[in-house]
Amino acid sequence: MNSQKLLLKNGLVYQGGQLQRLDLLLADGLIAAMGSDLTALLPSDCQTYDLQGKLVSPGLVDVHVHYREPGFTYKETIKTGTQAAAHGGFTTVCAMPNVSPVPDTPELLNALQKRNHTDGCVHVKQYAAITQKRAGKQLNDFKALKAAGAFAFSDDGSGIQTAGTMYAAMKAAAAENMPLVEHIEDDSLLQNKGVMNAGARATALGLPGMLGLSESSQLARDLVLAQQTGVHYHACHLSTRQSVELVRLAKAHHINVTCEVAPHHLLLADEDIPADDGFYKMNPPLRSVQDREALLAGLLDGTIDMIATDHAPHAAAEKEGGMCHAAFGITGSETAFALLYTQLVRKHKARLEQLLDWMSIAPAKCFGMSKAGALFVGKPADLAVFDLEHEFELQKDSYFSKGKNTPFTGEKVYGATYMTFVSGKLVYKKED
Template structure:
């Protein structure tokens, strides 16, 4: 039996209010939650200094880059970055080289994740062979190998017949198709939102909002026909959100996520040709940004996911035309959202925790993720919501420093992160 750990002098959300709390961890599980818990005399006592205790956050959308792109990130650095951000479970996309599109390759990837990862890593299977969009993987075989999430993220599947075939297979095993919704013919090789102001000012080719919305419309119809769980990744436009809202009202089994950057930024925030603002889908207009907020608050958008996408400094210094898409998000998501939305009264703290921990667990039936309940795995994050800090990429554990939020003053940086009762991040680690 392992030594008991008592987290004391903390606070947690209970009935939508902050209450003083202690948490007792025994054998990697939560044994008790409350005040003045009786503990063994040899228990390790950890003073949290009024830190906020939450369930370990769950990020359903990250890129770990290993194998194939370890100059950008590794499983070790990406999972440490997740722990630094308070995440205890992350789901890793399959845009790797080679991608894990057979049972053998999938099992090899899971083994890599388990050996190198500091947090729990759920591995996506690609939807199509080689993520080429031409032929669906053998879903039954991938499922038997342990795959529970399927996505070609980074590329939209252009062939409707392939989507139909994949959704039919996925419905049989009750697994979701998680979709990067993009019609390439409508996207027109755009690198920035297609708007009359910013794209024109910077003389950059624009990506129309319809490139996302049209693909979602097509796939919602196919999802309705097959009964599959259709999950839209990083939704970004008002029209897309309107479509998903209507589809839910019609009983279609659809869920969706939004990223912190689409909640916090719009294309109007891009002042120059700075690829730290380049991502896909691109930052949209203010009305789209507002629609993302409204969609979260009314339940149309189910959860928040970072789309953590690390690249090298050199890659992101090439401007919009040549730089790859994406920004890092694991280490900044909670603090940015807490600062901009909870402290300003737009969200409640309970809502933020719900979107970053509770809802992802429920949407994807994640049995091994904790929810801060007695008997659950001791997957716990502790945040400092009392003191201000500054986002500084030289303090990241990710290899990627690519973020437009450098220098932001925030509250809610992580103090401690536990996975199955094991301390995987401690404030001040270098």
């Protein structure tokens, strides 16, 4: 039990859907009290931080990160990945299973969960794979993996290519009342080993394109199967306006679907790619301006439920040499909140309350994380403090992640993480 007692004074606290000036008392890993004046409740050994009006948010929740351990620790480790998460204000993250060995048995899942707990400085929930070795063929034992503590099931990094396998997976997940989380991509529609969105910019750069149809066609298939099975189906990293329209239609028909969008798809389009630069190579790729606008519209009208980073770190050498040779993926844990606050909230495209909902409350609610995504007395003291007033520059040397692969480095933004607390413990504090 965390016995540290802390008073956070004069914060602008997001609680119960409202922003209000409150003090918070943290004790024994929990929020012990909230109010306008907690002086009478203070124990003698209490440490006090005067936040001077900084934003206090529920700890951010990211349902889509890649920590590369075991198997690829030169890219990222659980330790560096969770330090990056804390630096970005995240207190709960959900780690994808595309590591080696793949967590596709209870024994392998347990070993990875122990490592997450030992090495992680934030809460790490672990996905188990849908199929053996994520090969898209043979289903894993969902009942046993659920009993071993799997957060949900995903083969992220690969789409399930056959409808029969997906149908069986959905039935098995539904039987265990577990979410099935899908990387949506029909490999048969990926022609010419595409590296960016198929369109005018790809043509101008002389690069092979990736059809948006590879995403939307498989999503359409999955939504029909989800309707038949009743499974909680979660669509990863939507990138096309057709995908948004399909989810909107599915929700109108009461299909049990949730979905996410990544920060880079909200902020960039393919026409923003300045050159053949591997830092702009990600999967799904940056799409058209019309797609980007449709994604934001989908967030604003509730079609898209949440924002998830798809934090995908790589070694420097893996992003060099142009798009045709670079690995797919962009980091996001350390840049997401500041970029989105700066580009959406400060530019009046969304309200701060909406951004905090998309990044904390909605993911916790959609995935039934009862201990995350809210600030209430008696709840775990998982929270983040952000400085919304002072501009700063995203700098490569300040990243905790091993992966520096983001084109946003050098951007001037607002919303620096000032402090992050996990179960009442200070796990990140900005240097003064």
